[in-house]
Amino acid sequence: xxxGVLVKQVPATENVRIDEETGTMVREGVEAELNPxxxxxxxxxxxxKDRLGEGTEITVISMGPPQAQKAVRAAIAMGCDRGLLLSDxxxxxxxxxxxxxxxxxxxxKAGGFDLLLSGERATDGxxxxxxxxxxxxLGLSVLxxxxxxxxxxxxxxxxxxxxxxxxxxxxxxLPAMLSVVKEINTPRLCTLGGKIRAKxxxxxxxxxxxxxxxxxxxxxxxxxxxxxxxxxxxxxxSGKKVAAADSLNGAVEEILSVLRGRGIV
Amino acid sequence: MNEEYRGVWxxxxxxxxxxxxxxYELLAWGRDLADTLGVPLSAVLLGSGxxxxxxxxxxxxxDQVYVVDDPNLAHFKADSFSKTLAELVNRHRPEIFIAxxxxxxRTVMPVLYADLETGLTADCTELGIDTKERLLLQTRPAIGGxxxxxxxxPLRRPQMCTVRPRSKKPLxxxxxxxxxxxxxxxxxxxxxxxxxxxxxxxEKNVGAPLQDAEVIVAGGKGMKKGANFAxxxxxxxxxxxxxxxxxxxxxxxxxxxxxQVGLSGKSxxxxxxxxxxxxxxxxxxAGMSAADTVIAVxxxxxxxxxxxxxxAIVGDVLEVIPALIGRLKS
Ligand SMILES: Cc1cc2nc3c(=O)[nH]c(=O)nc-3n(C[C@H](O)[C@H](O)[C@H](O)COP(=O)(O)OP(=O)(O)OC[C@H]3O[C@@H](n4cnc5c(N)ncnc54)[C@H](O)[C@@H]3O)c2cc1C
Ligand SMILES: Cc1cc2nc3c(=O)[nH]c(=O)nc-3n(C[C@H](O)[C@H](O)[C@H](O)COP(=O)(O)OP(=O)(O)OC[C@H]3O[C@@H](n4cnc5c(N)ncnc54)[C@H](O)[C@@H]3O)c2cc1C
Numbered sequence: 001x002x003x004g005v006l007v008k009q010v011p012a013t014e015n016v017r018i019d020e021e022t023g024t025m026v027r028e029g030v031e032a033e034l035n036p037x038x039x040x041x042x043x044x045x046x047x048x049k050d051r052l053g054e055g056t057e058i059t060v061i062s063m064g065p066p067q068a069q070k071a072v073r074a075a076i077a078m079g080c081d082r083g084l085l086l087s088d089x090x091x092x093x094x095x096x097x098x099x100x101x102x103x104x105x106x107x108x109k110a111g112g113f114d115l116l117l118s119g120e121r122a123t124d125g126x127x128x129x130x131x132x133x134x135x136x137x138l139g140l141s142v143l144x145x146x147x148x149x150x151x152x153x154x155x156x157x158x159x160x161x162x163x164x165x166x167x168x169x170x171x172x173x174l175p176a177m178l179s180v181v182k183e184i185n186t187p188r189l190c191t192l193g194g195k196i197r198a199k200x201x202x203x204x205x206x207x208x209x210x211x212x213x214x215x216x217x218x219x220x221x222x223x224x225x226x227x228x229x230x231x232x233x234x235x236x237x238s239g240k241k242v243a244a245a246d247s248l249n250g251a252v253e254e255i256l257s258v259l260r261g262r263g264i265v
Numbered sequence: 266m267n268e269e270y271r272g273v274w275x276x277x278x279x280x281x282x283x284x285x286x287x288x289y290e291l292l293a294w295g296r297d298l299a300d301t302l303g304v305p306l307s308a309v310l311l312g313s314g315x316x317x318x319x320x321x322x323x324x325x326x327x328d329q330v331y332v333v334d335d336p337n338l339a340h341f342k343a344d345s346f347s348k349t350l351a352e353l354v355n356r357h358r359p360e361i362f363i364a365x366x367x368x369x370x371r372t373v374m375p376v377l378y379a380d381l382e383t384g385l386t387a388d389c390t391e392l393g394i395d396t397k398e399r400l401l402l403q404t405r406p407a408i409g410g411x412x413x414x415x416x417x418x419p420l421r422r423p424q425m426c427t428v429r430p431r432s433k434k435p436l437x438x439x440x441x442x443x444x445x446x447x448x449x450x451x452x453x454x455x456x457x458x459x460x461x462x463x464x465x466x467x468e469k470n471v472g473a474p475l476q477d478a479e480v481i482v483a484g485g486k487g488m489k490k491g492a493n494f495a496x497x498x499x500x501x502x503x504x505x506x507x508x509x510x511x512x513x514x515x516x517x518x519x520x521x522x523x524x525q526v527g528l529s530g531k532s533x534x535x536x537x538x539x540x541x542x543x544x545x546x547x548x549x550x551a552g553m554s555a556a557d558t559v560i561a562v563x564x565x566x567x568x569x570x571x572x573x574x575x576x577a578i579v580g581d582v583l584e585v586i587p588a589l590i591g592r593l594k595s
Contacts, residue, residue, distance in 0.1 A: 164280070164476050169463040172461070248585065258575065
């Protein structure tokens with residue numbers, strides 16, 4: 001089986017800045033890491049490879065600046081076989097549709113997969129739209145919020161999906177796109193051997209000219225959504241402190257007044 | 266050609282054969298948008314045997330309802346639902362199409378917008394109209410709530426977004442409202458799905474699923490023992506809420522995993538979150554800091570949970586909660 005995993009590099013620190021002009025994230029000079037939720041997608045791919053055995057190969061694909069090869073190597077260190085980086089200035093400013101188009105073209109360049117995995121969402125953009133959009137563009141079965149892969153063989157798979165109030169068991173044909181939730185597994189730590197292998201692995205880089213997408217459908221021009229304004233809200237909580245030891249009744253009254261104020265009682 | 270696209274649409278959500286109340290929240294948003302633009306508000310209803318419920322959508326603000334009532338649509342599936350919606354959108358051309366940011370909304374809309382090649386804004390908490398440009402103005406938090414972004418889709422149609430549940434109250438039901446219920450057809454190719462729902466495994470929880478709950482009463486290690494969670498269940502029952510838990514409480518088997526809130530559990534956005542004997546570790550805050558209002562009860566005046574609390578009660582949960590229950594009952 002051929003497995004692909006989409007991983008995104010995200011800013012590690014909380015002090016993310018947005019370019020006020022273009023409404024896109026400033027990535028230069030910000031420490032970056034592999035999106036924490038993508039670790040679960042990588043882990044699931046490696047577990048499937050262990051389960052399915054011989055002939056299973058995992059390719060990691062990322063779109064991002066040249067430094068994003070670090071995220072690809074981090075995934076290889078966990079047990080993926082190959083990497084591919086899509087990097088070009090002309091990809092900058094992509095919204096989720098332009099990102100999905102570019103990634104879908106990258107997947108095709110890599111030869112396509114039986115199973116494509118993504119994280120539930122990236123911790124910066126937080127839309128959770130890229131995975132299902134890539135799946136739709138490539139015509140795959142789209143399965144979101146996957147919390148377990150029960151079986152994957154003979155052209156079909158059975159997964160569990162975490163939805164409101166419980167889990168669905170769903171059967172779907174391969175090839176399929178799965179976006180996975182964090183409850184699916186606990187990601188492994190990478191071994192020293194894995195790190196050495198990752199360091200030695202060559203990561204091919206493809207740019208806009210390598211993909212069959214017209215330039216007007218890439219990057220900022222190819223993005224239907226425009227971020228027109230950003231603001232930094234202060235999470236203000238009134239933080240009123242009341243000691244129950246002084247007066248238990250007083251404390252209860254304070255709670256009741258909040259409940260009334262919010263229309264709950 | 267954008268002028269061919271007129272009207273505001275909301276996607277109704279059906280769970281277990283019934284219209285889910287988030288559909289009415291969307292109609293409240295949609296009503297504002299449609300009135301500002303001076304266009305009709307239409308609700309889209311997909312399901313099996315759902316036609317008789319369509320008038321409820323009129324009662325809650327829709328001018329018309331497009332219904333596709335077909336046994337193939339009995340259960341939500343990404344492919345059949347998105348193909349059917351694409352057919353309706355291409356037939357009737359709404360300028361705006363909004364859905365709830367629930368598991369099904371966050372699945373079908375990303376598939377649909379990629380098919381239609383338009384823009385999709387995720388998990389909005391505020392919607393408005395830029396009347397000068399006749400554009401939908403979509404506001405959403407990103408980067409862990411550190412940033413609020415205003416987003417527009419200037420050129421492509423429809424302008425699509427998902428909207429965070431509980432970001433608006435439904436309109437009061439108005440039984441005197443009238444509207445049109447329009448039975449729509451979709452081609453067999455749209456209605457068919459490659460997916461098969463084998464089984465639904467419900468969680469054994471008190472109250473509504475955590476992600477839907479308006480009020481969450483959550484307990485941590487400070488509850489001292491599992492039996493004390495009965496207090497939280499009683500309080501949740503009185504407030505019409507559900508019970509949540511910290512990971513420590515779940516690890517101790519005081520509560521099921523399905524009620525765990527936080528990084529390795531659920532992200533919740535209730536109107537009110539009452540944290541009882543929870544210290545407020547970052548991994549816990551990751552799942553609940555987007556709650557509208559937070560009340561925390563903790564014996565430690567320095568507990569980190571107090572930093573995200575609107576009301577901090579320094580005290581013993583085993584005294585405060587029974588006293589609160591007593592007052593609510595009397
Ligand atoms: C404040 C702000 C708000 C935004 N809001 C929107 C919006 O509402 N709609 C919109 O269309 N765009 C929006 N964008 C743009 C969006 O963040 C970018 O397109 C981003 O590259 C991808 O979206 P995401 O971070 O939400 O990823 P998600 O869709 O949350 O990512 C889900 C998964 O897809 C995979 N993935 C995502 N990106 C990549 C990548 N570059 N390489 C490999 N795999 C990847 C990963 O597996 C990831 O876990 C916004 C940007 C900013 C700065
Ligand atoms: C990778 C990772 C993922 C994690 N994911 C999650 C997650 O999803 N959700 C989660 O919750 N945690 C998660 N954790 C664990 C988290 O770090 C904390 O350990 C956990 O949240 C603590 O639970 P607690 O607040 O119940 O217990 P404690 O931290 O032990 O706090 C108990 C609190 O109760 C107070 N208290 C004691 N007695 C009383 C009393 N009588 N009345 C009132 N207050 C009292 C104490 O002052 C203290 O503040 C994760 C950790 C890691 C490393």
